[in-house]
Amino acid sequence: MRLFIPAFTCGIWLLQQQAELPAASWLAGICIGALLLFALRKSALAIRRLVASALLVLAAAALGFVWAAGFAHLRLAEELPAAIEGRDIQLSGVVAGLPQALERGVRFEFDVEDAGTGVPSRISLAWYRSPDAVDDEASPLIPVRAGERWRFTVRLKRPHGNLNPHGFDYEAWLFERGIRATGYVRPRSAERIDARMWRPGYAVEMLREHIRDRFRAALPDASHAGILIALAIGDQHSIDAELWQTFARTGITHLMSISGLHVTMFAGLFHALTNWLWRRSARLPLRLPAQHAAAIGGLFAAFCYCLLAGFAVPAQRTLYMLAVVALARLARREIATSRVLLLALLLVLLLDPWAVLAAGFWLSFGAVALLFHIGGGRLGPAHWLLEWGRAQWAVTLGMLPALLALFQQFSLVSPLANAVAIPVVSFIVTPLALAGALPFLDPLLSLAHLVTGWLMVFIDWLAALPLAIWQQAAPPAWAVLLALAGGIWLLLPRGFPARWLGLLAFLPLLTAVPPRPAVGTAEVTVLDVGQGLAIHVQTSAHDLLFDAGPAFSAEADSGNRIIAPYLRAMGVRGLDVLVISHADKDHEGGAASVLAALPVAVLKASLPFEHALSAQPVPQQPCVEGDSWIWDGVRFDMLHPGAEPLSRKTNDVSCVLRVTAGGKSMLLTSDIEAVSEAVLLKRHPADLAADVMTVPHHGSRTSSTSGFIAAVAARDVIFPVGYRNRFGHPKEDVVARYVEAGARLHRTDADGAVRVGLGAAGTNFRHEREERRRYWHARPPL
Structure with missing residues (x-):
C-alpha cells in the first residue's frame, strides 16, 4: 500500500500533464502492460525484493494513468458543438x-x-x-x-x-x-x-442557501458575516476580497474554509455525545457496543458537515480518514496512521482524478503528512505546548516550498497568527457559527461575530506589519524538490546526524533568480487579459508595463488577478515605467491595483486631468511625441500623441510606443484609429516600419487602414482580443488585410500570452497555450 498508492497518484498526475489524451487502444495496451507487471512482480519476489517493488510502482502508475484517462475521455465527450x-x-x-x-x-x-x-x-x-x-x-x-x-x-x-x-x-x-x-x-x-x-443533492444546496440567508438576515450590517457563512457552509464567495488579502498576508487562509480540523472537531463532539448517550441506555450496549455506536455517530456527523460544506478536498480527506478509522474500529483492528492517510488519498483520487490540479489537494495532504512525519519515531509524549509548537514549526517549514511554488509568497507572521487563530476559530467561532445555523439560536451568531471581530483586530495588526509577507519569483522545480527533501530531513527526530544540513537545501529556493534578457535584447509579453491590453517589456535591468488591462468588477481587475501575480512570479519587484495609453476601461482598469501592488518609478499616461489615476502619489509624465530613452541597449520611442488634439475621442490620444533591440523593433499601437494612423503616416513615415506590431484597437474596423499596414510592414502582428468578445473583434475584413499583406497572425484568445524576443539574432515567439497545452484546453477557431 505504501508503494502502490503514491505510484497510483503519480500516474494520475502524469495524465493531467498531457497535451492530448491517449487513444483507447493505447490505454488498453497500458492496462494490459500493468497487469503483466503485476504478474511479473509475483515471480520477481523470489528473485529480488527491489525488482518486485519497482514492478509494483510501474504497474500502479500505469493503472493510475489509465484510470484518470478513462474519466477524462468521458468528460471530454460532453463538449458544446x-x-x-x-x-x-x-x-x-x-x-x-x-x-x-x-x-x-x-x-x-x-x-x-x-x-x-x-x-x-x-x-x-x-x-x-x-x-x-x-x-x-x-x-x-x-x-x-x-x-x-x-x-x-x-x-x-x-x-x-x-x-x-x-x-x-x-x-x-x-x-x-x-x-x-x-x-x-x-x-x-x-x-x-x-x-x-426534492432530490438529495438539491436538498443539500437548498439547506445551504437557507442557512446563508438566515446568517445575512441575523447579521445584516456585520463586516465579518461572510467569515461565519464560510465556516458554516463553505461558501467562500461570501468573504470580501480585501479580507482574503489579509488572510493571505497572515497565513490563515486555510482556516476560512471547512478544514480538516473543523470536520474532526465536529465529528469528535458527536462521537463523545453518542458514546455518552449510548452508555445511558440499559439495552442499546447489548445490541451494539458504545465504542462502535460512537464511531458510527461521529462518522455520520462528519459526513453531514462535509455535505453542508460543499465537499471540498480538505473536508473529503478528513471524512475518508475518519471512515477508515471507524471501519477499523468496527472490525476491531488497529491501522497505522500512514495507511489511514494513504487510503484517504486513494479514495479522493478514485472519485475525483482531477483533484491533483488543485492547490488545496497538495497543501491539505502535505500538511497532514508532515504532522504524521514529526509524530513518528519520538520516544514518548511531550508537554502539550511543546507538541503544539513542534506542529506549527513543521507545517510552516514543510509547506514553505509548496507555497512558494504555487503562490510565490508566504507569510512571515503565519506562526503567530495561527497560534492565536486556530484555537479561536476552531474551538469558539466555528462551534458558535454551526450552533447558530440551528433555528432559534440566532443570538449565538452575534456572539460568534463579536469574537471574530476581536480576532480580526489582532490579524489586521499583523497584516499591517511591513515584513508580514515574503514575496519572490517562482522557483524552479529542482529547487522546490530540493527544499522539500531538506525539510523532511530537518524534521527528523532528534538524534539523526547533521539535521542542520536540511536548512542548506532551502537556499536555492529562496535565492533563485529567473533569467532576464541579455544586454541589447528585450522580451515583450502581450498578456492574455481578455478584451483589453497589457504588455510587459523587460530588458536586462529594467521593466515597463504598457497598459493594465480591463476591470472585471468592483473588486476584481486585471491588475490584481493577472498582472501583479505575473510580475511577482517573474521576479519583478518594481516597474521603472508604467504607461497608461488612454482613458478606456479595458486599458486602465487594472492600473490602480498595479500601483498598489508594487512600486512604480514613473507613470506616463495620456489621461485627462480629472482622471482618478492623476491623484496617485507617483511621479507622472504625459505621453508626448518625441520622448525617447535607452535602457540596457534597448531604445524606446514615443511616437504619439502630439501636442494638438485630433478629436474628442480618447482613442485618438492613445500612446504609441516603439521598442527597438538589436535592429529589431516592435510597435505598440494601443487603440489608435484611422485619424491617428493618418497623422503617424504624415509625421513619422520613416519610423513606423517594425518587425512586430500589436494590431490597433483590437482589430476594429475604425483602425488598420491599408496605408498604415503597408507603412509598418510587420511580418508578425498580434491581436489582443477576448474570446468571443461582444464587439466581434477582430473583424474579418481587418484580418484579411493583414493576411494579404503577408503577416503572420497571433491572437491572445487563441494563443494565450504571446512572448516576443527582440534582438540582433532576430525575433522569436512563444505562445502560452502551446507551452502549457493540456487536453482540456479547447483551441478557439480563428
Missing part, C-alpha cells in the same frame, strides 16, 4: 448550486434536463439584470434559488479562460467541476417551472 456557440438556445433544468452575486446579477451552476442535442449536462450561467432596472442594492438582484427548475433562453460558449505564464488555469478549474459550457440568460426569457426539486 462549435456550431451552436453564441446562438440562442432554449433549455430547461435545475439550479444545482448556490447562486453567487455578481455586480449586476448572479452566477449559478445549472443541471440541464432538456435542451436538445449537444448541450452538456452541467453548465455555468450568468443572469444579469437589465441596465435600466432600479433595485435596492441590499435585495437579491435576480429571483433564482438553489433547487428550482427553470426554462431559459441562453447563449453558450465553450469553457475559456485567460492563460498567462504562472497564471491560474480557469479552464482546468471548470473541467474539474464538470462544467463544459458557460453562458448567460437572455433578457426576458426566464420562466420558473418548479419552486423546489
Whole structure:
C-alpha cells in the first residue's frame, strides 16, 4: 500500500500533464502492460525484493494513468458543438448550486434536463439584470434559488479562460467541476417551472442557501458575516476580497474554509455525545457496543458537515480518514496512521482524478503528512505546548516550498497568527457559527461575530506589519524538490546526524533568480487579459508595463488577478515605467491595483486631468511625441500623441510606443484609429516600419487602414482580443488585410500570452497555450 498508492497518484498526475489524451487502444495496451507487471512482480519476489517493488510502482502508475484517462475521455465527450456557440438556445433544468452575486446579477451552476442535442449536462450561467432596472442594492438582484427548475433562453460558449505564464488555469478549474459550457440568460426569457426539486443533492444546496440567508438576515450590517457563512457552509464567495488579502498576508487562509480540523472537531463532539448517550441506555450496549455506536455517530456527523460544506478536498480527506478509522474500529483492528492517510488519498483520487490540479489537494495532504512525519519515531509524549509548537514549526517549514511554488509568497507572521487563530476559530467561532445555523439560536451568531471581530483586530495588526509577507519569483522545480527533501530531513527526530544540513537545501529556493534578457535584447509579453491590453517589456535591468488591462468588477481587475501575480512570479519587484495609453476601461482598469501592488518609478499616461489615476502619489509624465530613452541597449520611442488634439475621442490620444533591440523593433499601437494612423503616416513615415506590431484597437474596423499596414510592414502582428468578445473583434475584413499583406497572425484568445524576443539574432515567439497545452484546453477557431 505504501508503494502502490503514491505510484497510483503519480500516474494520475502524469495524465493531467498531457497535451492530448491517449487513444483507447493505447490505454488498453497500458492496462494490459500493468497487469503483466503485476504478474511479473509475483515471480520477481523470489528473485529480488527491489525488482518486485519497482514492478509494483510501474504497474500502479500505469493503472493510475489509465484510470484518470478513462474519466477524462468521458468528460471530454460532453463538449458544446462549435456550431451552436453564441446562438440562442432554449433549455430547461435545475439550479444545482448556490447562486453567487455578481455586480449586476448572479452566477449559478445549472443541471440541464432538456435542451436538445449537444448541450452538456452541467453548465455555468450568468443572469444579469437589465441596465435600466432600479433595485435596492441590499435585495437579491435576480429571483433564482438553489433547487428550482427553470426554462431559459441562453447563449453558450465553450469553457475559456485567460492563460498567462504562472497564471491560474480557469479552464482546468471548470473541467474539474464538470462544467463544459458557460453562458448567460437572455433578457426576458426566464420562466420558473418548479419552486423546489426534492432530490438529495438539491436538498443539500437548498439547506445551504437557507442557512446563508438566515446568517445575512441575523447579521445584516456585520463586516465579518461572510467569515461565519464560510465556516458554516463553505461558501467562500461570501468573504470580501480585501479580507482574503489579509488572510493571505497572515497565513490563515486555510482556516476560512471547512478544514480538516473543523470536520474532526465536529465529528469528535458527536462521537463523545453518542458514546455518552449510548452508555445511558440499559439495552442499546447489548445490541451494539458504545465504542462502535460512537464511531458510527461521529462518522455520520462528519459526513453531514462535509455535505453542508460543499465537499471540498480538505473536508473529503478528513471524512475518508475518519471512515477508515471507524471501519477499523468496527472490525476491531488497529491501522497505522500512514495507511489511514494513504487510503484517504486513494479514495479522493478514485472519485475525483482531477483533484491533483488543485492547490488545496497538495497543501491539505502535505500538511497532514508532515504532522504524521514529526509524530513518528519520538520516544514518548511531550508537554502539550511543546507538541503544539513542534506542529506549527513543521507545517510552516514543510509547506514553505509548496507555497512558494504555487503562490510565490508566504507569510512571515503565519506562526503567530495561527497560534492565536486556530484555537479561536476552531474551538469558539466555528462551534458558535454551526450552533447558530440551528433555528432559534440566532443570538449565538452575534456572539460568534463579536469574537471574530476581536480576532480580526489582532490579524489586521499583523497584516499591517511591513515584513508580514515574503514575496519572490517562482522557483524552479529542482529547487522546490530540493527544499522539500531538506525539510523532511530537518524534521527528523532528534538524534539523526547533521539535521542542520536540511536548512542548506532551502537556499536555492529562496535565492533563485529567473533569467532576464541579455544586454541589447528585450522580451515583450502581450498578456492574455481578455478584451483589453497589457504588455510587459523587460530588458536586462529594467521593466515597463504598457497598459493594465480591463476591470472585471468592483473588486476584481486585471491588475490584481493577472498582472501583479505575473510580475511577482517573474521576479519583478518594481516597474521603472508604467504607461497608461488612454482613458478606456479595458486599458486602465487594472492600473490602480498595479500601483498598489508594487512600486512604480514613473507613470506616463495620456489621461485627462480629472482622471482618478492623476491623484496617485507617483511621479507622472504625459505621453508626448518625441520622448525617447535607452535602457540596457534597448531604445524606446514615443511616437504619439502630439501636442494638438485630433478629436474628442480618447482613442485618438492613445500612446504609441516603439521598442527597438538589436535592429529589431516592435510597435505598440494601443487603440489608435484611422485619424491617428493618418497623422503617424504624415509625421513619422520613416519610423513606423517594425518587425512586430500589436494590431490597433483590437482589430476594429475604425483602425488598420491599408496605408498604415503597408507603412509598418510587420511580418508578425498580434491581436489582443477576448474570446468571443461582444464587439466581434477582430473583424474579418481587418484580418484579411493583414493576411494579404503577408503577416503572420497571433491572437491572445487563441494563443494565450504571446512572448516576443527582440534582438540582433532576430525575433522569436512563444505562445502560452502551446507551452502549457493540456487536453482540456479547447483551441478557439480563428
